[in-house]
Amino acid sequence: MDMDIKALDKKYIANTYGRADVVFVSGRGAEVFDADGRRYIDLGAGIAVNAFGLADPVWAAAVAEQASRLQHMSNLYYTQPCVKLAEMLCRRTGMKKVFFGNSGAEANECAIKTARKWAFDKYGDESRATIITLKNSFHGRTITTLAATGQDAFHTKFGPFTPGFVYASAQDAGEVRALAEKGDCCAVMLELIQGEGGVVPLTRQYVDEVVKIAREHEMLVIVDEVQTGNGRTGTLYAYQQFGFTPDIFSTAKSLGGGLPLGACLLGERVEHTLGAGDHGSTFGGNPVACAGALSILERIDDALLEGVRRKGEYIRSALSGAKGVQSVTGMGLMVGILTDKPAGEVARAALRRGVVVLTAHEKVRLLPPLNITDEQLREAVEILKEVIGE
Numbered sequence: 379m380d381m382d383i384k385a386l387d388k389k390y391i392a393n394t395y396g397r398a399d400v401v402f403v404s405g406r407g408a409e410v411f412d413a414d415g416r417r418y419i420d421l422g423a424g425i426a427v428n429a430f431g432l433a434d435p436v437w438a439a440a441v442a443e444q445a446s447r448l449q450h451m452s453n454l455y456y457t458q459p460c461v462k463l464a465e466m467l468c469r470r471t472g473m474k475k476v477f478f479g480n481s482g483a484e485a486n487e488c489a490i491k492t493a494r495k496w497a498f499d500k501y502g503d504e505s506r507a508t509i510i511t512l513k514n515s516f517h518g519r520t521i522t523t524l525a526a527t528g529q530d531a532f533h534t535k536f537g538p539f540t541p542g543f544v545y546a547s548a549q550d551a552g553e554v555r556a557l558a559e560k561g562d563c564c565a566v567m568l569e570l571i572q573g574e575g576g577v578v579p580l581t582r583q584y585v586d587e588v589v590k591i592a593r594e595h596e597m598l599v600i601v602d603e604v605q606t607g608n609g610r611t612g613t614l615y616a617y618q619q620f621g622f623t624p625d626i627f628s629t630a631k632s633l634g635g636g637l638p639l640g641a642c643l644l645g646e647r648v649e650h651t652l653g654a655g656d657h658g659s660t661f662g663g664n665p666v667a668c669a670g671a672l673s674i675l676e677r678i679d680d681a682l683l684e685g686v687r688r689k690g691e692y693i694r695s696a697l698s699g700a701k702g703v704q705s706v707t708g709m710g711l712m713v714g715i716l717t718d719k720p721a722g723e724v725a726r727a728a729l730r731r732g733v734v735v736l737t738a739h740e741k742v743r744l745l746p747p748l749n750i751t752d753e754q755l756r757e758a759v760e761i762l763k764e765v766i767g768e
């Protein structure tokens with residue numbers, strides 16, 4: 379059965395993914411089982427998607443209940459779950475309005491469109507449509523969010539890309555200033571911890587400086603919290619640890635707890651920017667995805683966030699200075715580990731030993747479910763230490 383699935387996948391699935399050699403069939407929390415019944419500890423959470431792990435019973439019940447009542451009516455009508463979710467998001471962040479899409483890239487598309495419309499409304503033309511993004515960033519796989527992504531590797535083969543993106547250093551705010559001074563920019567867009575780029579946090583000093591430059595040059599600050607959001611870094615959103623509030627932020631991944639859901643949150647400067655017909659999505663705000671998301675967000679409380687910070691500290695202290703480990707970066711349960719061995723080799727060896735880990739650029743990347751137990755984490759970290767050190 380196992381072999382069939384792999385062969386059929388190779389035959390029928392578009393060949394865009396290099397898959398690890400395992401077929402997963404079920405799970406519970408931070409434990410996942412393959413087709414042979416073998417148990418693994420999951421430190422990847424489906425790339426930071428399964429906030430409360432696999433088959434989370436609270437989320438599954440919320441999803442099942444909504445699916446059995448009303449799964450979709452479209453945005454032509456009022457439905458309950460998306461409104462409740464938007465209210466909760468705004469109440470917990472101080473943002474004013476929410477647009478729902480189905481993915482991180484779509485949430486970022488909305489952020490980009492909103493910033494450009496804001497500048498158009500302000501200046502009456504498209505002369506300030508440019509958006510500054512950071513080198514080594516990742517913002518998605520659509521043609522526009524690839525253009526926003528500040529990595530040359532993503533800028534070949536699929537051109538022409540959407541114009542209007544310029545890239546600045548993620549260390550030297552002087553580059554942001556130089557671009558801002560050209561006078562054609564409406565926004566700067568940041569990942570506070572560059573996730574796909576190797577779990578590289580921006581420094582507080584750099585972020586302070588960029589926010590100041592944006593204010594001085596009448597630019598919006600957009601934060602991409604697709605990966606860092608929804609409790610991952612030990613606060614509900616990562617910007618809450620950087621001492622400022624963005625004008626716009628996007629989130630996705632953990633928000634839906636396993637179902638596709640993205641959100642673009644709009645602060646007071648852009649609260650009225652989008653009007654009827656400016657943007658839309660057939661599936662956006664889908665009742666089932668939103669009912670699931672509500673059940674996730676309700677449980678990301680102070681106690682859970684305290685646990686995320688404590689477990690993150692445990693991983694950092696257990697791995698810092700361990701044999702074969704060069705550095706450990708990140709915040710909360712978003713961890714990057716630079717190892718002597720190539721990251722891919724560590725990930726394959728860990729999988730063979732029953733631990734699922736991710737990679738990002740040259741690093742091993744950990745994004746475990748937020749509710750992973752101390753015992754599961756200890757067991758997985760011990761195995762990972764052996765794999766990295768051997």
Ligand SMILES: *Cc1c(COP(=O)(O)O)cnc(C)c1O
Nearest residue numbers: 481482483516517518573604605
């Ligand atoms: C994953 C990710 C995206 C893209 O999200 P999709 O849901 O794959 O479209 C965008 N930005 C960041 C920071 C991400 O980590």
